Amino acid sequence: MDLNNFVRFYGFAEVGSLSQASDRLRVAQPALSRQIKMLENEIGIPLFARHGRGMKLTEAGRQLLEHVGTHCANSKNPSTN
Numbered sequence: 469m470d471l472n473n474f475v476r477f478y479g480f481a482e483v484g485s486l487s488q489a490s491d492r493l494r495v496a497q498p499a500l501s502r503q504i505k506m507l508e509n510e511i512g513i514p515l516f517a518r519h520g521r522g523m524k525l526t527e528a529g530r531q532l533l534e535h536v537g538t539h540c541a542n543s544k545n546p547s548t549n
Contacts, residue, residue, distance in 0.1 A: 470503075470506075470507075472503070473503050473504070473506060473507040473510075474507065474536050475493075476489070476493055476495065476500055476503050476504065476507075477503075477504055477507055477515065477532070477533075477536065478533065478536045478537065479492055479493045480493075480500065480504060481515075481525055481529065481533045482533075482537075484522075485522075486500060486501060486522070486523070504516065513526075513528045514526055514528065514529075515528055515529035515532060516529055
């Protein structure tokens with residue numbers, strides 16, 4: 469598993485917009501979308517419900533976001549480990 473896919477998942481889920489996340493992460497939108505889909509395929513669970521107006525986190529996506537967010541916060545503040 470590629471750690472960058474988790475970072476990009478977190479970046480997208482945090483802002484909720486593929487275009488904003490791609491700007492923020494400096495990744496092209498098609499590449500970001502593909503990486504998120506690869507992550508879903510690797511873990512075998514849909515993280516987003518896709519619809520005509522974008523993507524919305526599934527329950528599994530919300531749980532992963534919480535888990536990844538905790539790890540990101542801990543990595544920024546090693547004194548909490």
